[in-house]
Amino acid sequence: MEAFRVHSGLVVPLDRANVDTDLIIPKQFLKSIKRTGFGPNLFDELRYLDPFDQAAPSAVRQPNPEFSLNAPKYAGASILLSRENFGCGSSREHAVWALVQFGIRCVIAPSFADIFKNNAFKSGLLPLELDEAVVDSLFQQSADGDVVNLTIDLTSQQVTLPDGAQVNFTVDPFRRNCLLEGLDDIGITLQREDAITAFEQSHQRTQPWLFNEVNL
Amino acid sequence: MAGIDPQSYPQPVEWTQKSGSMLNSRSATLLVAGKSTMPVAVPIIAVGLSREFVMGRTLYDKLWDAHLVDQQDDGSALIYIDRHLIHEVTSPQAFEGLRLAGRSPRRLNANVAVPDHNVSTDPKERALGGYAGVADATSRIQLETLNGNCNDFNIPLIDLADQRQGIVHVMGPEQGATLPGMTIVCGDSHTSTHGAFGALAHGIGTSEVEHVLATQCLLTKKMDNFRVVLEGEAQSGVSAKDLALAVIGKIGTAGATGCALEFAGSAVRSLSMEGRMTLCNMAIEAGARAGMVAVDRVTLDYVKSRPMAPIGEQWEMAEEYWRTLHSDADAVFDRELIMDASAIEPQVTWGTSPEMVTSIEGTVPTIEEMCDETGKKSLERALGYMGLEQGMKLTDISVDMVFIGSCTNGRIEDMRAAAAVIRGHQKADNVERVLVVPGSGLVKAQAEAEGLDKVFKNAGMEWRAPGCSMCLAMNADKVESGKRCASTSNRNFEGRQGFGGRTHLVSPAMAAAAAVTGRFTHPAHLETL
Ligand code: SF4
Numbered sequence: 001m002e003a004f005r006v007h008s009g010l011v012v013p014l015d016r017a018n019v020d021t022d023l024i025i026p027k028q029f030l031k032s033i034k035r036t037g038f039g040p041n042l043f044d045e046l047r048y049l050d051p052f053d054q055a056a057p058s059a060v061r062q063p064n065p066e067f068s069l070n071a072p073k074y075a076g077a078s079i080l081l082s083r084e085n086f087g088c089g090s091s092r093e094h095a096v097w098a099l100v101q102f103g104i105r106c107v108i109a110p111s112f113a114d115i116f117k118n119n120a121f122k123s124g125l126l127p128l129e130l131d132e133a134v135v136d137s138l139f140q141q142s143a144d145g146d147v148v149n150l151t152i153d154l155t156s157q158q159v160t161l162p163d164g165a166q167v168n169f170t171v172d173p174f175r176r177n178c179l180l181e182g183l184d185d186i187g188i189t190l191q192r193e194d195a196i197t198a199f200e201q202s203h204q205r206t207q208p209w210l211f212n213e214v215n216l
Numbered sequence: 217m218a219g220i221d222p223q224s225y226p227q228p229v230e231w232t233q234k235s236g237s238m239l240n241s242r243s244a245t246l247l248v249a250g251k252s253t254m255p256v257a258v259p260i261i262a263v264g265l266s267r268e269f270v271m272g273r274t275l276y277d278k279l280w281d282a283h284l285v286d287q288q289d290d291g292s293a294l295i296y297i298d299r300h301l302i303h304e305v306t307s308p309q310a311f312e313g314l315r316l317a318g319r320s321p322r323r324l325n326a327n328v329a330v331p332d333h334n335v336s337t338d339p340k341e342r343a344l345g346g347y348a349g350v351a352d353a354t355s356r357i358q359l360e361t362l363n364g365n366c367n368d369f370n371i372p373l374i375d376l377a378d379q380r381q382g383i384v385h386v387m388g389p390e391q392g393a394t395l396p397g398m399t400i401v402c403g404d405s406h407t408s409t410h411g412a413f414g415a416l417a418h419g420i421g422t423s424e425v426e427h428v429l430a431t432q433c434l435l436t437k438k439m440d441n442f443r444v445v446l447e448g449e450a451q452s453g454v455s456a457k458d459l460a461l462a463v464i465g466k467i468g469t470a471g472a473t474g475c476a477l478e479f480a481g482s483a484v485r486s487l488s489m490e491g492r493m494t495l496c497n498m499a500i501e502a503g504a505r506a507g508m509v510a511v512d513r514v515t516l517d518y519v520k521s522r523p524m525a526p527i528g529e530q531w532e533m534a535e536e537y538w539r540t541l542h543s544d545a546d547a548v549f550d551r552e553l554i555m556d557a558s559a560i561e562p563q564v565t566w567g568t569s570p571e572m573v574t575s576i577e578g579t580v581p582t583i584e585e586m587c588d589e590t591g592k593k594s595l596e597r598a599l600g601y602m603g604l605e606q607g608m609k610l611t612d613i614s615v616d617m618v619f620i621g622s623c624t625n626g627r628i629e630d631m632r633a634a635a636a637v638i639r640g641h642q643k644a645d646n647v648e649r650v651l652v653v654p655g656s657g658l659v660k661a662q663a664e665a666e667g668l669d670k671v672f673k674n675a676g677m678e679w680r681a682p683g684c685s686m687c688l689a690m691n692a693d694k695v696e697s698g699k700r701c702a703s704t705s706n707r708n709f710e711g712r713q714g715f716g717g718r719t720h721l722v723s724p725a726m727a728a729a730a731a732v733t734g735r736f737t738h739p740a741h742l743e744t745l
Contacts, residue, residue, distance in 0.1 A: 016597065017590050018469060018569050022709045027690045031334060031354040033308035033361045035422075051697075051715045054354070083590060085470035088503065089709060090688075091405040092306065093421035114473055114505050115405055119421035172437070174292035185423065186317070189431045192286055192294060196433055199285040199296055200323075209526035209534050210298045210398065214325045214372040216380075 002124040003182030004154055007105050009078035011148040012068050013139055014043075019082050020089035021116060025098040028052055038094055039101030043069060069102075073147055081138055081148075082109045086127070087116025096123045106152055110135050121175045122185065128152065130159070134167055154180060272544025274441045275510055276476040279416035279541070283399045285433055294433045298398040301384045302329035302371065302425070304362040305690075306403030310426035311365040321369050322432040328393045329366050330374040331359050332383045334690050337653050337680040346377050355691060369429075382656020382682045385409040385623035389493065390658055392522025396511045396538040401428055406623050406706065408499040411508035412492035413515055414541040416476070418505040440550040442475035442504065443543070446483035448558035453740045455633065456491035457625060457704065457723035459483065460498035461563035465573040467553060472504035475551065478543060479509050483557030489518040490629035497624045501570040501706055510542035564610050564736050565708045565721040567598035572708075574610060576726070576738045582606040601710055602718050603698070614735040615720070617701040618650040619713070620727050621680075622687035625704035626655025630724040631663045634704075635671040637728035637739050643676035644734030650677035651693060653685040677731065689714045702730035 029041045029052075044052055047069060048061040063070045069077075080099065086109035087095065096119045099107065106126040120127040130138075141148050141162065151160040154176060159167045171179070178185065189196075204211045273281070285294040307329070314320065321327065334355045336342060341349055347363065350356040359376060366373035374380050380387060385406055388394040394410045400417035401407060403425040410417035420434065428434055444463055464471070477499045484492065492509045499507025509515075516535060519525050526534045543549075561575035574580075580599065583606060586592045599606065604613065620626075620634050631654060643650055652672045654660035660682055663669055669679045686693040687705035689712070695701045697716025704727050705712075708719035722730065725739040733742065 015593070017594055020569075020707075020709045022688075022707070022712050026711055026715075027688045030305050030690065031358050033312075033358055035309040035312070045711045045715060054352075085473070085503070088469055089405065089707060091403060091419040091421055093309075093403075093423060096421070111470060111473065113470070113503060115419055115421060119423065122421065122423035172292075173290040174288065174435075177290075185435055186319070186427050186430050189294060189427065189433055189435060195286045195294070196296070196431065200432070203283075203296060207397070207534070207537065209395070209530045211325065212524070212526065212530075214328060214393075214524065216328070216372050216374055 001122065001182045001184060004105065004124055004126050004179040006151065006153045006155065007078070007126075008149065008151040009105065010074065010076060011079045011081050011108070011138065011142065011150055012074040012077035013142040014068060014080060014082045015139055017083035018085045018088055021087055021092050021095040022089055024087070024095040025092065028054060030092060030094055035097060036101060038098035039103070042098040042102040043067070076103070078103055078105045079150055079152070080104050080107045081135065081142070082107060083135070084110045084132075086112050087120070088113035091115045091119070093119045093122070096120050096125050100125050108135065108138070121179060124179065124182065126152065126154065126171070126179065128159070128169060130167065130169060271548055272546040274443070274543040274547040274549060275414065275478055275508055275541060276416065276439070276441050276506070277547070279397065279399065280438055282397070283416070291437055293436060293438060295399060295436060297401055297428050297432055297434055298326060299388075299393060299400040300327045300428050301388055301393065301400065301402035301407070302327055302362070303333055303384050303402070303404065304331045304358050305333045306422050307365065307425055308358065308361045309422050310403070310429060311369065313426040314369070314429055319430045321371065321429045324370050324372070326432060327371045327429070328374070328388070328391070329362060329371050330381055330384050330387050331362055331376050332381070333684045333688065334358055335376060335683040336691055337683045337685045337693055339679075339681050342681040352691065379657040379661065382659065383623045383626060383684055385493070385497065386626055386655030386659065389413065389489070389518070390522070390656060392519060392524035395519060395525065395534070396515060396541055401434060405500045406497050408505065408507040409493050409497040409623060411496040411499070411506050412489060413519065414508060414511035414538065416506055416508065419500065439476045439505065440474055441478070442472050442551040443478045443480055443549040443553070445481040445552065445554045446479065446557040447481040447554065448483055448556050449486070450483050450557050450560065453562055453725055453738065454560055455723040455725060456487055456494035457498070458560055458563045459557060460495050460501075461565065461570065461573045461721060462560045463553070463555065464498065464502045464570045465563070466555065467502055469501060469569050469571045470503040472499065472502040475504050476506040476508065477502065477504035478549075479507060480543070481557065484509055485512065488629060489514060490627045493627065494624055498570070498706055511538045562723060562726050562738055564726065565719075566602065566604060566610065567595070568601055568708055568710050569598070570706070570708060570721060572598055573721070576610055576736060578610055580604050580606055580608050580610070603700070610736050612735070613700070613720070614646055615702045615730050616646070616648050616699040617695055618647060618727050618731040619653070619686040619701055619703040619705065620724055621651065621653030621655065621685055622705040623655060623684070624706045625724050626653060626659065626682075628659050628662050630704065631659065631668050632666070634724040634728040635668040637725050637742060638675050638677070638732055639671050641675060641732035643731055646734040647731055648699075650731045651680055651686055652677055653680040653693075654682050656682045675732070686713055688712065689717070695719065702727045702736065
């Protein structure tokens with residue numbers, strides 16, 4: 001996983017609440033058995049005017065000029081700004097992969113859905129919860145026509161706003177550490193192999209039926 | 217048979233130290249019918265004592281404690297996973313990850329795999345048998361990949377051609393792969409369904425699928441306890457789906473984010489296991505990863521004699537433990553919502569989020585009713601997408617399609633409820649298509665044994681093969697752009713049932729009533745038409 005320490009980037013606004021994972025990456029792209037290649041279809045149904053044609057997957061599509069991610073002024077944006085309950089719905093991690101592969105390193109919203117937030121940390125995407133008032137003012141600045149650049153410092157847990165003001169934030173200490181170091185969860189857990197084995201043995205003693213063989 | 221000494225259950229590491237800080241932060245917010253009263257402080261008797269002596273535990277606390285392997289100072293915890301359910305869409309990258317790292321699954325018998333999301337439900341295509349018959353090449357590769365991975369790693373698999381194949385959340389309980397007291401995970405958010413058995417069950421992402429395969433554990437954090445109490449007797453024609461939608465309408469789709477939701481109260485206790493599964497299934501639509509219901513006689517009766525349920529002495533031992541799986545009388549919840557179930561009417565969603573819901577007698581809201589800018593914008597966007605007017609009556613909305621199925625409402629009881637409404641009626645002329653999709657091959661066989669398939673077919677409806685189907689429309693079962701569908705599934709997001717498709721979430725009886733009248737109709741009013 002790519003580590004996340006300090007990131008400076010351009011903010012692209014997506015002004016809606018309850019952005020669900022179906023919207024982030026629609027189901028027709030979940031047939032892939034790969035972990036890559038989702039970037040071009042991020043927000044597919046908002047981003048293009050014509051529906052994706054499975055029979056001609058590489059056909060040139062018609063971008064929706066009204067959609068913020070298509071606006072030239074937001075080209076290269078790496079911070080997505082949205083509203084509350086971002087990432088609700090399906091558990092598909094493909095949503096996180098699509099964002100990351102498009103080039104997004106951080107999503108800012110007043111709140112996130114649990115599973116999305118969890119998934120984000122596993123792929124080096126920072127789900128950054130900021131106060132509604134701060135989110136509002138960032139939307140306001142974007143709407144005023146300015147492009148907004150932010151610097152997000154996970155080490156000090158501070159965001160530097162365009163006017164130089166700094167806003168503090170907090171990230172779960174365990175997740176923060178994993179992001180800072182780019183640590184892989186499985187590696188961390190396997191270090192606790194002894195505890196797992198000890199637990200497993202006592203669990204089997206008290207609930208032996210859980211360990212029956214599965215004969216399908 | 218030796219009784220179970222409760223002390224012999226695995227106790228969490230550093231139990232007493234951890235309990236102090238949790239106590240300090242504990243207070244309960246009591247919400248009665250949506251109005252928050254002042255937080256009720258819980259008297260702290262003695263910090264540092266085991267919580268067991270201080271106050272009772274909730275069902276979630278008990279399940280958590282019984283699976284806690286290791287708790288870190290930073291709040292992260294490792295919990296042991298008893299059952300891991302696997303399907304074709306969220307697992308290929310996890311198996312690939314295992315391969316790349318040279319790892320193998322830690323405990324094979326903890327896993328059960330089944331293809332469901334991406335299978336065709338066309339009876340003709342399914343009759344071709346096996347994977348060779350799958351018409352869509354990309355889908356075939358994904359299905360074959362699941363098979364290949366299960367073969368390579370020796371994961372127990374229910375094959376596409378197997379009669380027990382079905383939606384993973386229908387198959388698990390049917391087979392007894394879901395048992396009370398278990399921790400159950402699956403790369404699918406509706407894993408909350410299994411909590412109906414007094415289990416801790418929730419959805420995980422693909423990285424976590426890989427993590428569980430490799431370590432049999434999940435790295436997580438304890439959630440808050442939220443109890444939804446539904447008291448009173450539900451009106452006739454009001455099902456578990458209506459109760460679930462009414463709760464979501466009250467607290468919103470993010471209302472239970474960060475919480476484990478326990479459903480309690482007389483209206484919940486009087487539900488069948490099918491109904492409880494429907495309720496817990498929808499917990500995720502209220503933002504809760506996990507939903508659960510305490511174990512009682514109904515649970516035990518359902519589980520007994522399932523193929524994978526324990527038998528003999530093991531059963532007795534298990535039953536004794538399972539009977540303890542309820543919240544203690546003095547357990548304190550972080551949040552609580554009490555609703556009068558007898559006041560809940562059949563529900564219909566009108567928008568693009570499950571919280572955009574009202575009763576069948578209700579109307580689509582107006583802009584003036586929205587309290588803030590975000591709400592106004594959401595309403596405008598939703599109505600634009602749904603092609604509806606502000607203030608219109610729900611009963612004036614006509615439908616083009618009807619979908620009866622999914623892990624929410626694809627069980628035998630749902631098939632019966634729909635057939636009971638449809639019997640003696642015909643599909644309305646304005647309804648183009650009615651798809652009835654049993655949740656599993658066993659549901660299908662049972663429905664056919666009861667002649668339900670004939671009821672649907674005689675009414676001009678399609679009786680399909682089991683799978684997720686039009687719930688997420690990964691395959692050919694789609695709602696076309698601009699078409700309106702009454703659906704027993706769980707998500708009405710934009711495009712969920714197909715690009716531009718318009719979804720209204722309803723119960724099986726409501727979907728059936730819409731199928732025969734061509735518009736939303738209270739099932740109880742059908743007879744008088
Ligand atoms: S029926 Fe729908 S919600 Fe349930 S598992 Fe399948 S796709 Fe997911």
